[in-house]
Amino acid sequence: MRIGLLTTGESRLWCDRLVRGLPQHEFELYAMHHEPGPHPEAGAERAVVAHTAELWAPPEGRARRRPGRRARRRFAEHLGRLMTGVCAADGPAFTDGLHGLAGLARDHGGLGAALRSEPALRVVEAACRVPGVSRTAAAATVADLLAFTDELERALRPLSLDWYESLGAADVCHAAGGGVPALPGLVAKRFFGLPLLVTEYGVPLRAHYLRGPHGPAGRPAVRALLAGFHQRLAAEVYREADLLTPGNAHVRRWQERCGAPRDRQRTVYPGMEADRFATVGEATEQGDPDTVVWVGRAEPAKDLIGLLHAFAEVRRHAPQARLRLFVTGAARAYLADCRSLAAQLFPDEAADAVSAGESPVGFEELGGPEAPTAAEAYGTGRIAVLSSVVEGFPVGLVEAMLSGRATVSTDVGAVREVVGGTGLVVPPRNPKAFADSCLALLKDPERAQRLGAAARARALELFDVEQTVAAFHESYLHLVAHRAPAPAATPFAAPPEARVPGHWTTPTWAAAPEAAV
Structure with missing residues (x-):
């Protein structure tokens, strides 16, 4: 297939x-x-x-010729229909306009130049001035219309592909x-x-x-x-x-x-390669019981600022606790702010740790000598955390579960669905609740171990890549089996002699001439 x-x-x-x-x-x-x-x-x-x-x-050099007057008129009509759908929430108008523009892109080699033209701007402006549109859209200035037209051209570039x-x-x-x-x-x-x-x-x-x-x-x-x-x-x-x-x-x-x-609709979880985490997940040693691990990209959506404030509360009740942050990528300014906040929150501890060779909060790059892989990063501690305020499907959380780690996570996106009952889930932007949950697991290692084992079993059952691949294989077969057949010729629509070269007398019962092959 x-x-x-x-x-x-x-x-x-x-x-x-x-x-x-x-x-x-x-x-x-x-x-x-x-x-x-x-x-x-x-x-x-x-x-x-x-x-x-x-x-x-923008695509260059695809237009075969300059569109004529009729094509330009059709472009204005289709763009106007699309904008009617945008401004007035008219689904059929949007559908007609979108597919009309797709047909023009196919026939004339692209729409990039047309969508960046002054006539396109006038069509967009006219749609925004129609009575009944929202006040925000009706108040659009020329600068607003230029910015929107530019974004619209970017969004519709796939229509101009070959x-x-x-x-x-x-x-x-x-x-x-x-x-x-x-x-x-x-x-x-x-x-x-x-x-x-x-x-x-x-x-x-x-x-x-x-x-x-x-x-x-x-x-x-x-x-x-x-x-x-x-x-x-x-x-x-x-x-x-x-x-x-x-x-x-x-x-x-x-x-x-x-x-x-x-x-x-059919829910299919993204598959993870569970074998990469088998060594850590099945190991007898479950990492440092006093270490909390975070793995991910350092950006505002991950709310490392809130995590650092929560860990400051953890340190007040568990001075031996450590937080290790393994960064897979970063918004540099945000990462610098996080480092600065860590130095402010733990000044005395950081100073003592320098002489002892151990810091309460460590920022490390994933792939370094101590943690070359995500599995080894999770293996350095017994508790894994996710502090995001925005999250889709939490891939890092699934990796922690496959590694057999107890987790503390914020209730965003699909986190609660992924964790089930195998981890602690707290409201986002609530450092106190986050700290209390971390302390509950740090003070009860046996509970953390039980939750980690249950988390690994759940991840293997639901998020293994083999199940995902099998689900898509079945989906492909289903779609091909139920595909609408191509239109076929009507049986006996033309007499057999109509397919033979030569001049034949067409009887009255025969098909119309255009039916002959």
């Missing part, structure tokens, strides 16, 4: 596990990158062919993400009837809502218009997808709120 796999940079590791786990299928990779830089493709050595699109820059003839020849299109990453699959279904499978482990619409007000796109009118666009696009993807595989109940609920049919 031939699978057209739509990927992004964020989904590379997951796609790699899928491609390697299903050698019986042929994967044709279609990777979309929104930022410059080296982008190794997932499982590229096993793919039939890998297509790459650098969407961080992938569709190749993608339409696949048996199934699998989009590793909803919203803009699923646009090629949405178009391929409309053009070729290709079954569309959409997998989501996070919610793009939710990520847009949580995006901070930075730059021109952060102004209220621009944010309102972009929210309308992404909401209508999410609803269109969920309505058209033949099968939706949310990665957890949190994502599933978001999809349902956007109109996803329940009968087309």
Whole structure:
């Protein structure tokens, strides 16, 4: 079976596990990158062919000719319909406009120049001035309209790609993400009837809502218009997808709120390679009982500031406790703030620890001499923590569970669903509750050990990569088996002699001339 796999940079590791786990299928990779830089493709050595699109820059040189007057009029009509859907929450208008623009992009080699033109700006402005739109959108200034039109052009760049003839020849299109990453699959279904499978482990619409007000796109009118666009696009993807595989109940609920049919949803957890954590998870020695471990990217969403305040409370009641932070990547300014706060919260302890060779709070880079792998990082302590205020599917938490560690986590995203009853869950942004839960496990090592064993058993049962791969294999077979057949010729619509070269007298009962081959 031939699978057209739509990927992004964020989904590379997951796609790699899928491609390697299903050698019986042929994967044709279609990777979309929104930022410059080296982008190794997932499982590229096993793919039939890998297509790459650098969407961080406008496509160049694809237009075959300058669109004529009729094409420009059709473009204005389709863009106007799309903007009616954005501003007035009109689903059918958005659908007509989106697929109309896709058809124009196919016929004329792209839409980049048209979407960056002054006529496009006038269409957007006219849609915002129609009576009945929201006050925020109606108050958009020229600068707001320019910023939104620029963002709209970026979002619609997948329509101008030259992938569709190749993608339409696949048996199934699998989009590793909803919203803009699923646009090629949405178009391929409309053009070729290709079954569309959409997998989501996070919610793009939710990520847009949580995006901070930075730059021109952060102004209220621009944010309102972009929210309308992404909401209508999410609803269109969920309505058209033949099968939706949310990665957890949190994502599933978001999809349902956007109109996803329940009968087309099937929860499939992201698979983790449990073998990488077997040595640590099954070891007799369970790490330092006084050490708390955090592993992840140092950024504001992880709330390391709150974690440091919570650990300061822990140190007041358990002076022997240590916190080790293994950083996989960082927003440099935020990491510097965290280091500065740690020095302020533990000045005396840090000074004494320097002479003793041991610090109460340690910032270490994952891959260093003491923790070259995530499994070994979790193995340095007995308790693993997650302090995020925003989280989709907590991959790091699953890794801690596979490592057999008791966990303390904030109740965000899919955390409660992942942990079940095998760890302690506290409200986010509550350092006191977080500290109390950590102290409860530090003072009761036997309970921590029991919870760690239960956590590993739960992770092996629910989050092993083999179960995920098997679930997608079944999904592919289901979609191909239920694919709508291509239109066939009507039996006996033309007499047999109509297929033989030569001049024949057409009897009155024969088919119309256009039916002959």
